[in-house]
Amino acid sequence: MTNIDVLNELAKRRGFFFSANDSYGGLAGFYAYGPMGAALKSNIENSWRTKFVIEEGHFEISTPTISPSPVFKASGHLDGFDDLLITCSTCEISYRADHLLGSQHTLLQSSDVSAKEFKKLLSKYSLTCPSCKNTLDDSTLQEFNLMFATKVGPGSQTPGYLRPETAQGIFVEFPRLSDYARGKLPFGVAQIGTSYRNEISPRKGLTRLREFTQAELELFIHPTDLGPEITPTTTKLPLYSVSQQESNGDIEFVTPTEAIDENIIENRWLAYYLELSTNWYDSIGIDLTRFRYRQHMPSELAHYASDCWDAEVEIDGDWIEITGFAHRGNYDLSKHNTHSSADFTMFIPLDEPQEKLQTNLNPDMGYFGPTFGKLTPEILSKIDEMASEDSTIFDSPELSVEIDGTTHSIPSEYLHPTTEKITVTGERILPHVIEPSFGIDRIIYSILAHTFHEDTIDGEARSLLSIPSSISPIFVGVFPLLTRDGLDTVSQDIASNLRTSGLSVLYDESGSIGKRYRRQDEVGTPFCVTVDHQYFEDQTVTLRERNSAMQIRIDVDSLSTILESLRNGSSIFSDLK
């Protein structure tokens, strides 16, 4: 077994994660978190919330997972959120076309091949069905939308979709959110929640799920905002830029300020979030020596994004994306501004009101009506727009106006422009968006993969997860040496007291002490307390640390204070004695 197989077996056996509904045969792409996994997950989510929402002074919101179709029509998910599905005409098994290309012809791997292009590739490369080995020449190709559809309510049964990302819930509520932000930019809005993608081929484990958890932050900025001043630090970002990828180069380790100064990262906000995230990943147990930020190649960049970096971790030789950092421009807000009845712009007041000349048209309708008919309003509004950019356009005898590809010539004499002085107090703008989007399930998987070790303690092999104590599922195990002589009741009282101080405690009295330590090592519990007969002499118990397997004796009265100081980092175990 590889380390990953060992880890997956451990995850199921010890309650981190497992395929859900196994008693009914399960359903691919749906996983459940057991007691250890769910505790780890909620600790990670709370840690993210502290770091990216509370400490940054941002908002968090929580929007429904089901939304009506107009929202996804506007966002583009209803029409464009597809994977190309190829179905073998012989065995009728379906595959994702890009995966098929990728597995058989690695150079062709791409997630954006059209049906037409793929048809050509099919015969050019004589692709065969991985299952029945027959030719795929007669296979059927279809665009398969990745959203889960449902119907809402009785009667008309309004179509609804399960959200494919939490971000749209933020964008669609933007008019209200900008009110809450009291009209000031920049402001950030986060959401932690479930998203859904009806994947054609979910992977085993947590790396490609049909139901998964995202933690997304949308930072709304002024279009001209190039980011905050970056305070120079020694944090090294492991960057794998487009130019390094193109030249088959290496990861470059640079500070955020160097990355900006050397134009590796263009927008300072992106550099800011890469630094913040690096520190966070480090604090939750991601091994930074198996980690990089890979810039999207121009060909893989989403059409709305001007720059994008993926945080990737190495697991068993593969690089897996755990977070995307994208500059989305005003793509999302402009879509909703166009498709909905609401106003998604913000009014940004100028520091000082400005005087401006405004041109008003007084068109001769006796000419425009008969000449342009219904096109007239559109033509006049276009001229209005041209005039606001350049007030001298009426100096020439004729104006050229293009409507839907046709150029119309308009004699200036019929427009009778007049000018007036107006006071401009601000401007309406569509904010731009910087989006760090975290995949919580993949982060959980990465933490387990990166903290999993096997070593030998006192001549005995053990496996352990060196999960940081700030997020470990259980903080302390409490064991009576024996289940008699009152050791068990004393231990239960200690466990109960520690729980009341808000610590996550596991009480265990079964098996040898060695076995109980191994069980806790294996789920990443950083500390264990054992109560033996010496307790009755001097009220001390032993405190054992996971990584070193070292033990010290401490007074039971100071136990909760010491454990709390270990948890909040104000003391470390090796200093205790």
Place this chain on the structure above:
Amino acid sequence: MTNIDVLNELAKRRGFFFSANDSYGGLAGFYAYGPMGAALKSNIENSWRTKFVIEEGHFEISTPTISPSPVFKASGHLDGFDDLLITCSTCEISYRADHLLGSQHTLLQSSDVSAKEFKKLLSKYSLTCPSCKNTLDDSTLQEFNLMFATKVGPGSQTPGYLRPETAQGIFVEFPRLSDYARGKLPFGVAQIGTSYRNEISPRKGLTRLREFTQAELELFIHPTDLGPEITPTTTKLPLYSVSQQESNGDIEFVTPTEAIDENIIENRWLAYYLELSTNWYDSIGIDLTRFRYRQHMPSELAHYASDCWDAEVEIDGDWIEITGFAHRGNYDLSKHNTHSSADFTMFIPLDEPQEKLQTNLNPDMGYFGPTFGKLTPEILSKIDEMASEDSTIFDSPELSVEIDGTTHSIPSEYLHPTTEKITVTGERILPHVIEPSFGIDRIIYSILAHTFHEDTIDGEARSLLSIPSSISPIFVGVFPLLTRDGLDTVSQDIASNLRTSGLSVLYDESGSIGKRYRRQDEVGTPFCVTVDHQYFEDQTVTLRERNSAMQIRIDVDSLSTILESLRNGSSIFSDLK
């Protein structure tokens, strides 16, 4: 406007909750939590987790919201989770039949009227359509399943459903969970998450949503477990028992031990959870003078439940259920045990192995085959069962065996029973379940309704939410008196320092100080810090408390320590000076 209208307006204006997707006309039954609501919600969820999971030493798990249909076939939701839908033949508007009965004939209100019974009531009471006022005699009636359906994967498109409760996710994983509990009863498993019900008529606000959040705890107990010893306390439970409801009596205020001793509550586990919950509700701001536990009448008790109590709060004269406490017996586990391929029983070892006489049948198949045909195995297994309960049954010449309502007479002489001595080390049992099931959205709504006040401070009217500081969306507001003289940068530094100590901080510099206080009062922020010019003389700032509107000056260096002690309850504001 009633207080509730004022509250709903406040909720939307200040970012607690609002109808989602308003820019696209919204969708009934789907609400979004704004910044204040989402922070309140996650604080409440964490408080619940601490109280009902961590301090109790239980497990929490997290299972998918989508599950395949066999799970809901087994649980009974696919066939029985319906509301009766009546559609007017004139205007084609649909209603929930029980609501229609309830609104027009209050005495008939029931959630369990069959289509046949309803047809009779229609003509008996000449019910009319609330919308077009025409008779409903020709209306159509149909059972409308309340689960949202979807399809999973390409090709065969497996049917899946969005879970109507988080509990099934726990029951269906029971075989694994009992392993994690190392085979010992009792043990509790909790889940906090989204559930879905395709309500025919969702209500405005948070009281009947189509997508909502539950926090459910399933306590698995031995069938003979009548609950823990209840330590006598002074907590008074406001009980509205079946007998008090039947006699139009009052709520009785009794301690948990009195409730058990006087047989008002039968199972001590229910009494235990009612007490735990009462203390929790109190700590999160539910007004216990507008609160009761109402026992289910025998007619409304779910067929699987032997006893059920609802926690109800009074809002604007209505009693609203916020939590159900049910004794579910072994209903759920036995359903999954029968329908799935897995074993949902637990092996409970006896303290001492026991010797037992076992009866084996040696039936004369020459008689049984021709006489009972295919029924033979079932008849013999029934006799086996009868013999294990009473070994003397073979003493009488004939046995009566009932199969599907038909009684068969079996002459004992054809059975040839023999006995052997066996050693029994334990028994396989299906655990019973005690379930406290909390509706988080309704709890949020109740907290807002119960903490909302209007009063007068310094001759000025204000509205405030006296939300307990342990769960308030914002813990402290930080304001510069003016945005000049460096007061703003000092304030921003203070805000940023407090955030680093993990406090939820809002920085606000716009409007008069009075207005800023009012804004924070209205969202329930318990403390505000204002920085004025005196800071430059003695490094002190003012700290104001919400409820009393009292202010004290404190040293900026001790600010974070004082605020943390106020948050964890180790000091109270009135003692500070």
